[in-house]
Amino acid sequence: MDSTTQSQYSPKWQFRFNFFEQHGAPNTPAFKEAYKALPFGQKLKVNFNFFALFFSWIYLFILGMWRKALSVLGLTIVLIILASFMPDIVARGLGMGWSLLIALTTNYSYYLDKVKGNVSWNPFEGMRW
Structure with missing residues (x-):
């Protein structure tokens, strides 16, 4: 990642991008x-x-990853x-698990979008599975 591209992001994003790079x-x-x-x-x-x-697809829209946001x-x-067809405790667990999954995949998705120019619809691209 070149220095002009890197300087437009916060130090936190720079650290993430460098690690992925x-x-x-x-x-x-x-x-x-x-x-x-x-x-x-x-x-x-x-x-x-x-x-x-906390904001899942809304945050993906804010980051400019509208394709991934629509998929999510x-x-x-x-x-x-x-x-809605499951017991309440199972539905809550499913919701928490889904939120965690989005939280774990967003940083790499943003790296792919901004650094690699990959604008796919798949929010889980390159993850552990």
Whole structure:
């Protein structure tokens, strides 16, 4: 990532982008090894997005990833419909799990969008599975 592109992002995003640039996608062995070596706070910084945890598809729209936001919104609607047929405790667990999944995938998705120019509809691209 060149210095002019990098300077337009906050130090937190610069750290994340540099980590992804150096170590690759979260599903690569190089990423996993480098991630294990990070202290807990830096692990959170690289792999977790608190805004995405609470605002999911809205935050993706704010970041400019409208394709991924629409995908997440569509899947969220499907999950809400499915959850309406489940016991309350299961539906709540499903909702929390879905929010966590979005929080864990947003940073790498943003890196792909802004640094690599990948504007796909898949919000889970390059993740661990």
